[in-house]
Amino acid sequence: MxxxxxxxxxxxxxxxxxxxxxxxxxxxxxxxxxxxxxxxxMCKKCGDVKLIACKKCKGSGLVKTGGLFGLGNPLDDMFLGRFESKEKPVSCVNCGAKGHFPCPECNQVCVSSSNESQ
Structure with a gap:
């Protein structure tokens, strides 16, 4: 150089x-x-959807195993269903295979408003 x-x-x-x-x-x-x-x-986190996608499974409820450094085949992500993988996806433990969580800010507002009405 x-x-x-x-x-x-x-x-x-x-x-x-x-x-x-x-x-x-x-x-x-x-x-x-x-x-x-x-x-x-609107709610800053969820946009009044009242659900937040799981970060581990990205909202699908399933986690792909294997791959280099825990990463799956990048071609699977680009072309869904085109390439068959030998590894079957596993249910996400983080969200219980739901793919989402209730929004903590919206739940807090709902709980506080229901307590005030009583």
Whole structure:
């Protein structure tokens, strides 16, 4: 790397910026959606759906086992049902195979409002 040009340095800079933007995108999206929900008077976590998807099984209720570092076949995620895997999915222990949890903020509001009416 003794003769590096200005365009190569700019390419490395743009590549680094794009990598950082890709990594930060879910956090930025969560922040924007939370602020939009609060401005509309909705629950910040669930958007008045009253359910939150399980993070372990991503709302499906099933967890795929095996794969490198616990990751499944990436082609299975892109083309659902096209590639048969030898490993059968296991029920999610985190959510009890439901795929979701009740929203804690909405439940808290429901419990407090029912206590006030009594």
């Amino acid at each position: 003794e003769n590096i040009t200005a365009s190569e340095v700019a390419g490395f800079g743009v590549g680094t910026f794009l990598l950082c933007a890709t990594i930060a995108a879910p956090k930025v999206d969560a922040f924007i959606s939370s602020s939009q929900r609060s401005s509309l008077g």
